[in-house]
Amino acid sequence: MNTAHIKKAVTAVILVAALGLSACTRPDRLAGGAAGGDGGMGGPGGIGATGLDGASDPRSPQYFSQTVGDRVLFQVDQSTLTAQGMETLNGQAQWLLTNSDYLVVIEGHADEQGTREYNVALGARRANAVREYLVSRGVPASRLRTVSYGKERPIAVCSDESCYSLNRRAVTVISISAGS
Amino acid sequence: MMTRFLTLLLAPLMVLLLGLALAAPAQAQSGPLRITITDGVIEPLPFAVPDFQAETAGAEQLARDIARVVAEDLTGSGLFREIPAQAFISQVASFAQPVAYPDWRAINAQALITGAVAVNGNQLTVKFRLYDVFSGAELGEGLQFVGTTSGWRRMGHKVADAAYSRITGEGGYFDSRVVYVAESGPKDNRLKRLAIMDYDGANIQYLTDSGSIVLAPRFSPSGDRVLYTSYESGFPRINLLDVNTVGRQQITTEAGEMAFSPRFSRDGRQVIYSLANGGNVDIYRTDLATGQHQRLTSAPSIETAPSFSPDGSQIVFESDRSGTQQIYIMPAGGGEPRRVSFGEGRYASPVWSPRGDLIAFTKQQAGRFHIGVMRTDGSEERLLTASSLDESPTWAPNGRVLMFTRETLGAGGAPALYSVDVSGRNLRQVPTGSMASDASWGPLQP
Structure with a gap:
């Protein structure tokens, strides 16, 4: 015992x-x-500086979403990239090649002026247009996934073109690779 | 004269057969009591439903309530008009008593429905008879339904279905359920969960929580299972849900990034759906038992919203291969599709009528949305509704009524379910308690 x-x-x-x-x-x-950007800076004493550092640190996710730009917009019923969209994606590709620890999910969205199934399909087309462009700029396809939300996740809620134009979008969402 | 009472049973049930003496001749003819639904304009047929007789102590409330369900079903169909009880000259004091036809003729009640209700424990028995007042005869035989007290509304629906069916010559649709998406929250953070209800909005139950987006549930032909699109995995996938156990599983589709827009085959064994791969969306078929997949379309365009013909031999779907969304029909095994919609505007979400004669669809033209129907060759297109956003029609089991989603615009925009006759008459909102979309109308219950 x-x-x-x-x-x-x-x-x-x-x-x-x-x-x-x-x-x-x-x-x-x-x-x-x-690698964590603001996460690594958050020691004792760095109270107000954390957020500022995050956005100004070119390796931070905030820098990616705010300065590089995490989204491109589309014309009505189109999945063709605009010149402005390609410019944004050039910046995204460059950032993703520099910060190779990040995985990407490209979200495709549509405005509410369409039927539900078609908008899911249209969002898939838009997300894929972004993926193909990023791949053409050298981002490995293995880091990119796509998802379509159709018209289910509007960010602007009015029912005119000022909102629709913001909702017809593809958003590049980055997350740190679990394996790195 | 004796007439045999037919007994229909509602689960969980007991078998009962009984004979009942009848004053009126058993061999009633249809006579003038007839509505032909395809007639362009229909004057609603006046009917009377006195409170049903309580045959056991304490059944009085149920007897009244069940008669009300019968009256609401018939009135709600748009084909009938109820004569209020205040106008009645004679009262029905007993179910077996001969009908005083002159008293009902005097108030122009063309149809009279009488009934009786008995409660024993939790067992509920409902009997009814339908009279053709102007012919002075019973229309069809008396019927008896046996079920449980908790299913009392279904008893009313059964009576109304029988009356509707005898007078119109069509199948009924009142004893049926609808699965749909219940919505809550603001437009930019909408929460969605699957719900099921009676066709009239009663008995709402939730089948999933609102933790992830769910879209477009579809009943199996027998009404025991539901297919729907779920974002539970972070990506749209197709789930199969058992209505009774509420158990759910993701079905294994052909490999692809996103699977959505599922629908059962008529035998309930196969699923047709859309699969996105590299931005291209095509239609696939998966056998639920064997897990075998078959690709049915292979165009670089969007092919989605597939729906089987009632005989299972063909599939109607939408495609933008011509440049805009249009409706096409192809053989169930795939093959060259033929385009059936040629009007102006865009055509989407086609659904084959259970009668096989019509295809319902959503039409988008000049900033307006319509629910419409056309023949399967694309002819005789008729638009039944118009609003800033109508979509996703579903057929009543008898193919005479459509339910659909209507969403209002703006920041406070909200979706609701509506129903409309295939003739375009009788547009009404279905009460769902919360915002609602994407209805799928199930079969008539056994």
Whole structure:
């Protein structure tokens, strides 16, 4: 009885030690990598600076969405990229090649002036137009996935062209690769 | 004279057959009590439904309520007009009592429906008779339904279906259910979940939570399963849901990025759907039992919204291969499609009528949306509705009524379900309690 108890206690101590060890190594690795942008900067004392640094750090997701531009817009019922859209995508491709840890989901959207199924299909076309362009600019296709939301996720809610033009969009959503 | 009472059973049920003495001749003819639905303009047929008789103590409320369901069903069809009880000259004191035809003729009730209700424990028995007042005869035999008290509304629907069917010569549609998408929240953060209800908006139950987007549920032909598009995985995939257990599973489609717009084959064994691959959307078919896939279209255009013909031999779908959305029909196994819509504007979401004679569709033209019907060769197009956004029609089981989504515009825009006769008459909103879209009308229940 007694020895069994002791054995259990010893095992528990070893387990705790092992957990403690791994818990120690992880922060070191993350800090050393410095890939996280604002995540790495968030130490004690950096209160107001974190957000500013995020947007101005050219490697941050905020920089990608705000400065590079995470979306392109389309004409009514079209999936052809505009000249402005291609310019935005050139910037996206460059950023994605520099920041190769990021995976991409391209979301295709439509305005409400269409039937539900067709708009899902149209959103798929728009997302694919963006994917093909990024691939043509050298981004590996294996990092790119597409999804269509059709007319299910408008960002502007009025029912005229001022809103429709914003909703006919493809948005490049980036996330840090789980494997890196 | 004796007439046999037919007994129909509602699950969970008991079998009952009984004889009942009748004062009126059993061999009633259709006589003048007849509505032909295809007539252009129909004067609603006046009918009377006195409160049903309570044959057991405590059944009075149900007897009244069931008669109300019968009256609301018939009135709601647009084909009938109820004569209010205040106008009645004679009261029906007992179900077996001979009908005083002159009293009902005097108030111009062409049809009279009498009924009786008995409750034993949770077992509910409803009997009814339909009289052709001006012929002075019963129309068809008396019927008896046995079920549970919790299913009392279905008893009313069964009575109304029988009366509708005898007078119109068409199948009924009242004892049926509708699966749809219940919506809540603001337009830019809409929450959607699957819901099921009786055709008239009663007995709403939710089948999924609103954790991820769900689109366009479709009933199986027998009404026990539902196919729908779900974003649960982060990407549109096709789910199969068992209506009774609410268990759901993602079906394995042909490999592709996005699968959506599913619909059952008429035998319920196969699914036809759209699959997106590299921006190209085509129609595929998957056998649910074997998991075998077949590609049915292979054009670089968008092919979606497939729907089988009632005999299962053909598929109607939409394609923009001509440059705009139009309706096409192809053999069920794939093959060269023929275009059937040639009017101005865009045609979408075609659905083959259960009678096989018509195709319902959404038409978009000059900024307006319409629900319309055409013959299967594209002729005799008729637009039944018009609004800033009507779409996704679904047929009543008898092919005489369509339900569809109508959405209002603007920041506060909200979708709701409406129904309209195939003739374009009797447009009405279906009460759903919350915003609602993408209805699929199930079969008449057994």
